[in-house]
Amino acid sequence: MEDLKRQIIEALNLKHLKPEDIGNDQPLFVEGLGLDSIDALELIVLLQQQYGVKLDNPQDGPTVFLSVRTMAQFITNAKKAKA
Amino acid sequence: MSNAVHIVGTGVISAIGNTRAENFQSLQQGRSGIGRITLFDTAHRNTLPVGEVKLTNTILAYRTKLKKTSSRTTLLGLHAAREAVEQSGVRDLGSLRVGLISATTVGGMDRTENFFPAFLQDIMKGRLRDVVDHACGRSTERIADALGIRGFVTTINTACSSSVNAIQLGARLIAANQLDVVVAGGTDALTRFTLNGFNSLMILDPAPCRPFDAGRKGLNLGEGAGFVVLTSAALCAAEKLTPLATVSGFANTNDAFHQTASSPEGRGSFAAMEKALVMANLAPADINYINLHGTGTQNNDLSEGTAVKRLFDTALPPISSTKGYTGHTLGASGGIEAVYAVLALREQCVFPNLRFETPMPELGLVPQRTFERRPVKHVMSNSFGFGGNCSSIVLSNPV
Amino acid sequence: MYISGICSIQGRHIWRDGHPVSVPESTVADADFRTHVYDWLNPNYPKFYKMDLPAQLTFLAGEILLRDLPLAAYHPATIGLVLTSGSGSLDTDLRFAASLQTQASPALFVYTLPNIAGGELCIRHTLKGENTVLITPAFDAALLSEHVQQTLQLAGMEACIGGWIEAVNGHHDVFLYLAEKNKRGLGIPHTAHELDKFYQSHYGTVDGGSETPDH
Numbered sequence: 171m172e173d174l175k176r177q178i179i180e181a182l183n184l185k186h187l188k189p190e191d192i193g194n195d196q197p198l199f200v201e202g203l204g205l206d207s208i209d210a211l212e213l214i215v216l217l218q219q220q221y222g223v224k225l226d227n228p229q230d231g232p233t234v235f236l237s238v239r240t241m242a243q244f245i246t247n248a249k250k251a252k253a
Numbered sequence: 254m255s256n257a258v259h260i261v262g263t264g265v266i267s268a269i270g271n272t273r274a275e276n277f278q279s280l281q282q283g284r285s286g287i288g289r290i291t292l293f294d295t296a297h298r299n300t301l302p303v304g305e306v307k308l309t310n311t312i313l314a315y316r317t318k319l320k321k322t323s324s325r326t327t328l329l330g331l332h333a334a335r336e337a338v339e340q341s342g343v344r345d346l347g348s349l350r351v352g353l354i355s356a357t358t359v360g361g362m363d364r365t366e367n368f369f370p371a372f373l374q375d376i377m378k379g380r381l382r383d384v385v386d387h388a389c390g391r392s393t394e395r396i397a398d399a400l401g402i403r404g405f406v407t408t409i410n411t412a413c414s415s416s417v418n419a420i421q422l423g424a425r426l427i428a429a430n431q432l433d434v435v436v437a438g439g440t441d442a443l444t445r446f447t448l449n450g451f452n453s454l455m456i457l458d459p460a461p462c463r464p465f466d467a468g469r470k471g472l473n474l475g476e477g478a479g480f481v482v483l484t485s486a487a488l489c490a491a492e493k494l495t496p497l498a499t500v501s502g503f504a505n506t507n508d509a510f511h512q513t514a515s516s517p518e519g520r521g522s523f524a525a526m527e528k529a530l531v532m533a534n535l536a537p538a539d540i541n542y543i544n545l546h547g548t549g550t551q552n553n554d555l556s557e558g559t560a561v562k563r564l565f566d567t568a569l570p571p572i573s574s575t576k577g578y579t580g581h582t583l584g585a586s587g588g589i590e591a592v593y594a595v596l597a598l599r600e601q602c603v604f605p606n607l608r609f610e611t612p613m614p615e616l617g618l619v620p621q622r623t624f625e626r627r628p629v630k631h632v633m634s635n636s637f638g639f640g641g642n643c644s645s646i647v648l649s650n651p652v
Numbered sequence: 653m654y655i656s657g658i659c660s661i662q663g664r665h666i667w668r669d670g671h672p673v674s675v676p677e678s679t680v681a682d683a684d685f686r687t688h689v690y691d692w693l694n695p696n697y698p699k700f701y702k703m704d705l706p707a708q709l710t711f712l713a714g715e716i717l718l719r720d721l722p723l724a725a726y727h728p729a730t731i732g733l734v735l736t737s738g739s740g741s742l743d744t745d746l747r748f749a750a751s752l753q754t755q756a757s758p759a760l761f762v763y764t765l766p767n768i769a770g771g772e773l774c775i776r777h778t779l780k781g782e783n784t785v786l787i788t789p790a791f792d793a794a795l796l797s798e799h800v801q802q803t804l805q806l807a808g809m810e811a812c813i814g815g816w817i818e819a820v821n822g823h824h825d826v827f828l829y830l831a832e833k834n835k836r837g838l839g840i841p842h843t844a845h846e847l848d849k850f851y852q853s854h855y856g857t858v859d860g861g862s863e864t865p866d867h
Binding site for chain 3: 369370390407410412455640
Binding site: 206207208211214215228 | 453454455511512513514
């Protein structure tokens with residue numbers, strides 16, 4: 171998850187944050203880090219580019235991107251499914 | 254009205270026709286121009302439908318007498334602008350105070366994007382002539398040159414509301430007696446740049462778009478150009494020109510909500526429509542047809558629908574989006590749809606909203622489903638762009 | 653109509669109403685100019701980090717311009733915006749085009765239009781009046797002042813922000829001003845001559861207006 175946090179900061183230009191500023195279960199959207207719909211799309215690109223995992227339905231975004239932990243879980247599950 | 258601004262010429266080229274007459278026939282017959290990509294090579298060739306103009310650059314160049322290596326944006330723009338000038342009957346552009354206000358979001362990107370990949374690998378590679386016309390203002394300058402317009406020439410780029418803003422500016426300059434004639438509108442060509450860009454925003458429909466439908470999945474990109482020739486009532490009388498429509502009112506506002514999404518209540522679009530009516534000295538009930546921005550995205554249609562419903566309430570006229578025919582032509586959309594609004598006035602008809610089946614559950618709005626001849630005196634056309642730029646224009650039968 | 657305030661950014665230099673604005677030296681070596689100025693201003697607006705080059709510079713100029721010229725007294729619909737630019741969003745266009753080599757970046761794509769920088773300013777300061785972007789080859793005081801004047805003369809309009817935003821590949825040339833019906837701040841007549849005077853007084857006098865690209 172630490173790697174994932176670094177990648178999120180890089181992908182979303184969150185220059186004012188370090189990995190330790192993002193809690194594993196902290197809400198990423200709305201109140202949490204205040205990310206918006208464009209950020210969600212960039213996270214979809216991140217999943218694809220870094221982990222080869224596709225999120226075809228943007229409606230699934232809110233659940234997958236709830237927190238760093240849910241993202242990591244989604245990646246693990248997707249990779250297991252492919253194996 | 255002594256300083257009334259009239260439209261005396263219209264020109265259009267789009268996925269549904271290369272001329273005004275062809276466009277009207279397609280609109281009347283419900284014939285959409287949306288289909289497979291043929292213009293360039295792309296991974297999305299079979300998965301993303303688009304509204305292509307059915308002429309190659311070679312043919313467009315032949316018709317416009319420009320080089321076939323010209324940017325497609327310039328070729329399309331000149332094709333439509335010339336049609337508008339010819340219809341206007343204005344004989345000698347050189348003797349009057351004439352302006353050209355064009356709008357484009359793509360500019361010469363269609364050629365630059367061919368140059369760029371080679372250049373990225375090796376800075377000595379790539380044909381420089383591909384980037385000569387890249388700048389946003391270049392297509393405007395080339396159209397001005399070809400039409401012999403040496404007066405006021407400028408380019409507006411406010412995303413999807415660009416060309417209706419060009420018409421608004423033109424109308425203002427005529428009303429203020431700063432110019433006698435203004436050719437105003439916009440042009441945009443299809444490119445990989447915009448196709449991939451919109452795809453990355455996940456707002457493209459993998460099937461032909463369904464504006465204002467509950468099951469809508471997004472927009473289809475289109476290309477084309479639409480121009481009008483504006484003059485004053487006084488010049489019409491002096492030169493015996495035939496007014497096709499009067500520019501009764503218009504407005505532009507900013508939604509101030511998000512760079513690309515509209516506020517859910519459509520505050521910016523509501524304000525633009527309301528202000529346009531105020532300027533036109535009309536009530537919502539006076540409007541006989543609304544050409545919606547209606548891109549087919551979840552966000553636009555719900556926001557625009559919310560604003561339209563709130564403003565028009567029980568006095569809702571027939572409404573439709575013609576993007577089901579042409580696709581979303583970006584910078585050209587305001588100009589193309591202004592020409593369609595003039596056609597509605599001239600032909601006394603309203604156009605259908607293609608592929609509509611189920612109203613949005615939040616609003617229950619049912620757009621016009623068939624081509625219908627009916628009395629039309631005032632038409633409203635909406636164009637809303639990224640960056641929160643909201644524009645609305647009201648065109649009326651000339652008095 | 654009066655010019656109430658002007659903010660220019662040329663290279664790594666900032667002027668307000670013709671006077672240099674001294675930003676304390678950065679403690680971080682090779683600091684990114686824009687982030688450094690943002691930190692100094694401390695506006696608490698994290699969205700800044702997502703903006704592209706033109707939008708960030710426009711934002712910073714806006715903060716410096718309006719910090720002592722509050723717009724709260726005006727109804728948002730009575731404030732307009734007229735921006736001009738030569739290159740528009742070219743800087744971001746190139747970066748987006750490069751991203752197409754791997755995967756199209758939505759965060760870059762949303763900035764590939766010259767009016768998004770203006771849109772960000774409208775969101776930040778709640779500007780809901782008429783807004784436009786004109787493409788011109790160079791700073792054109794006559795065109796800009798003419799348009800701002802016309803916007804101010806519309807029924808109900810009280811104020812208008814005018815600007816020239818030319819920011820591409822490390823080159824910063826930003827000129828932003830506030831024009832109002834009321835007289836305050838700088839309080840000089842709104843004319844092309846005055847705008848030109850302020851623009852020309854420092855254009856090209858520092859680093860040729862450029863700095864090393866920092867991305």
